[in-house]
Amino acid sequence: MTEACEILAASDSLAVADVSVETQLAVEKFIYRQAEILDEAQTDDWLALFTDDGFYWMPAEGDQVEGDGQPNIFWEDQGLMLMRIARNTHPRAHSQAPHNRLSHVVSNVIVESENADGDVIVRSRFHCAEYLRYEIRSFAGKYRHLLKKTPDGYRIALQRVDLVNREGPYDYVLQWWL
Amino acid sequence: MSWTKEQLAALVEPDRAHRKAYTDPEIFDLEMERIFENTWIYMGHESQVKEPGDYYLAQIGRQPMVMARDSKGDIQVMYNRCPHRGAQICTARKGNTGKHFYCSYHAWTFHLDGKLESMPAKREYDGTNLDFENPEFHMSRPAQADNYRGFWFVNLSEGGPDLATHLGESTAAFDQLIDRAPGKETEIVGDCFRMVQQSNWKIFLENQLDASHPGVTHESTGKAAQQLEAKIRADGEEPPLELSFLTAFADLGHDGWTKFGTVGYPNGHSSLEGYMGLRPDDPDTNEYVRRMYEAYGEEKAEEILAVDIHHMLVYPCNSVQPPLQQLRTIRPLAHDKTLTEIWHFRLKDAPETIYRRSLAYYYLVNSPSTLINADDLFNWWKCQHGLTSSASEWVSFHRKAGHDEERDGVTYSAPDSMSELPLRHMMHAWRDYMTADAGEKS
Numbered sequence: 001m002t003e004a005c006e007i008l009a010a011s012d013s014l015a016v017a018d019v020s021v022e023t024q025l026a027v028e029k030f031i032y033r034q035a036e037i038l039d040e041a042q043t044d045d046w047l048a049l050f051t052d053d054g055f056y057w058m059p060a061e062g063d064q065v066e067g068d069g070q071p072n073i074f075w076e077d078q079g080l081m082l083m084r085i086a087r088n089t090h091p092r093a094h095s096q097a098p099h100n101r102l103s104h105v106v107s108n109v110i111v112e113s114e115n116a117d118g119d120v121i122v123r124s125r126f127h128c129a130e131y132l133r134y135e136i137r138s139f140a141g142k143y144r145h146l147l148k149k150t151p152d153g154y155r156i157a158l159q160r161v162d163l164v165n166r167e168g169p170y171d172y173v174l175q176w177w178l
Numbered sequence: 179m180s181w182t183k184e185q186l187a188a189l190v191e192p193d194r195a196h197r198k199a200y201t202d203p204e205i206f207d208l209e210m211e212r213i214f215e216n217t218w219i220y221m222g223h224e225s226q227v228k229e230p231g232d233y234y235l236a237q238i239g240r241q242p243m244v245m246a247r248d249s250k251g252d253i254q255v256m257y258n259r260c261p262h263r264g265a266q267i268c269t270a271r272k273g274n275t276g277k278h279f280y281c282s283y284h285a286w287t288f289h290l291d292g293k294l295e296s297m298p299a300k301r302e303y304d305g306t307n308l309d310f311e312n313p314e315f316h317m318s319r320p321a322q323a324d325n326y327r328g329f330w331f332v333n334l335s336e337g338g339p340d341l342a343t344h345l346g347e348s349t350a351a352f353d354q355l356i357d358r359a360p361g362k363e364t365e366i367v368g369d370c371f372r373m374v375q376q377s378n379w380k381i382f383l384e385n386q387l388d389a390s391h392p393g394v395t396h397e398s399t400g401k402a403a404q405q406l407e408a409k410i411r412a413d414g415e416e417p418p419l420e421l422s423f424l425t426a427f428a429d430l431g432h433d434g435w436t437k438f439g440t441v442g443y444p445n446g447h448s449s450l451e452g453y454m455g456l457r458p459d460d461p462d463t464n465e466y467v468r469r470m471y472e473a474y475g476e477e478k479a480e481e482i483l484a485v486d487i488h489h490m491l492v493y494p495c496n497s498v499q500p501p502l503q504q505l506r507t508i509r510p511l512a513h514d515k516t517l518t519e520i521w522h523f524r525l526k527d528a529p530e531t532i533y534r535r536s537l538a539y540y541y542l543v544n545s546p547s548t549l550i551n552a553d554d555l556f557n558w559w560k561c562q563h564g565l566t567s568s569a570s571e572w573v574s575f576h577r578k579a580g581h582d583e584e585r586d587g588v589t590y591s592a593p594d595s596m597s598e599l600p601l602r603h604m605m606h607a608w609r610d611y612m613t614a615d616a617g618e619k620s
Binding site for chain 2: 093
């Protein structure tokens with residue numbers, strides 16, 4: 001198994017860790033900032049949110065515990081994330097014109113665990129409205145972040161995103177991460 | 179209006195089709211009656227229902243159908259409808275129904291082959307016309323259901339050619355999905371992705387073999403993949419093969435696509451030759467070829483691997499990409515709305531790395547986050563909107579029209595061209611289906 005998936009799978013997804021107010025606030029700030037980077041289309045700042053071997057993962061099925069080697073809605077490393085940014089910002093990314101806009105609200109932030117190194121597993125809920133081609137679409141679901149503590153602050157080793165309607169059908173393509 | 183056969187025939191000319199074929203709801207109803215409920219339509223693969231009680235739902239034409247594995251291990255296809263009051267029996271798209279089907283309205287139960295089993299207070303039917311042996315009180319069966327090597331099709335009407343005859347040359351697609359496995363079996367992986375296209379079903383089929391669109395539609399994704407390849411090379415590594423699935427859209431350029439021929443077969447089927455060069459000289463591929471030699475012998479294995487089909491269109495419902503084990507099937511919902519199911523397969527006894535190629539294509543091209551189909555879906559939606567305009571009545575299929583070659587009922591595209599042969603070919607088949615006399619099949 002992928003190490004990060006294994007760590008997430010081993011963590012009790014309903015656990016509530018007893019963390020300091022400082023940790024709670026720092027974790028919340030990081031997650032809110034990630035949403036803001038998407039909402040404000042600050043694509044230059046996106047990759048730095050992740051560790052070098054970090055993954056953004058949206059499983060296709062709810063009972064999945066591994067992303068590698070399985071069908072997923074998203075399973076992207078730094079390389080594929082870089083490609084997605086390059087593609088979506090290309091002048092002839094036809095279906096991105098006019099550019100879409102996202103607006104996230106992230107809440108219900110609960111730290112599941114914090115280890116001796118300060119790495120945390122945190123879950124939260126999100127609502128996201130996407131405006132594309134003069135129509136609005138709505139997404140909702142759960143985030144679980146495995147955050148590594150580094151001298152520069154938290155970095156995402158793995159972000160798992162479970163959409164409430166993950167089994168589709170999809171009358172759209174998710175061109176940006178949610 | 180009510181369309182006469184003459185009027186329908188007039189919608190298709192040798193090098194163009196009338197926009198009403200894509201935009202008229204009445205024509206859509208006629209298509210359901212004369213095509214989707216009158217010929218062989220794909221239901222699913224046998225590996226979707228492995229155990230007794232496993233079932234899978236799909237809409238064939240306008241009919242809700244269920245495919246199930248019965249207690250003897252045979253596959254049964256039935257209408258997903260209770261003969262009592264008409265309620266749908268299964269509601270979850272797939273699952274296991276146990277030892278029988280159960281209707282949640284009045285608890286009628288049915289054997290896994292659809293025969294009526296029981297209901298509460300059964301004796302109250304004594305002395306009535308309800309007969310447990312009468313198929314009228316069973317889950318109804320389609321007129322015809324058959325499979326080609328485990329790929330199940332349904333024909334809701336009697337008559338016409340049998341499945342193998344109907345499929346004709348397009349069976350190569352299914353043969354390739356199986357024969358490329360050293361273990362000589364193929365198995366569906368997980369659930370499908372389902373995408374709703376806001377466009378007419380024909381627009382999708384036409385796009386699949388349209389060699390002149392990829393370099394334009396997918397330029398941004400091809401270029402982005404080229405950038406990533408360059409970055410990986412700059413870091414001193416070799417880019418993974420799957421990136422070439424995307425860079426092909428930019429690498430080939432407009433003229434590059436003229437190398438790949440298209441072929442039109444009887445009954446509307448057609449194919450586009452492969453272009454991805456999926457037999458690189460790397461250890462993974464060589465190990466795969468070694469296993470193929472071991473399973474089939476060198477000569478037969480080479481014969482299987484030499485078949486180079488990028489897309490086989492099985493008219494009117496499937497688009498199959500055998501070298502990458504992808505299969506898409508369409509379920510038209512309205513004149514401007516089409517559901518697609520996208521499946522991929524695992525070749526038995528092939529190295530895991532070969533499955534990973536299939537999975538990578540499934541992700542990059544067919545998942546709900548694909549940057550390839552994102553632009554396709556957008557184009558199809560734009561076409562559907564544009565065709566509601568009366569600015570012009572016609573859709574043009576003029577590219578190399580009149581220059582295709584026909585030999586023994588098979589049409590070959592003019593050499594070194596991006597001929598619109600498949601588009602013409604499919605619309606001609608469409609006209610034949612739509613104007614056939616009642617009871618007659620094309």
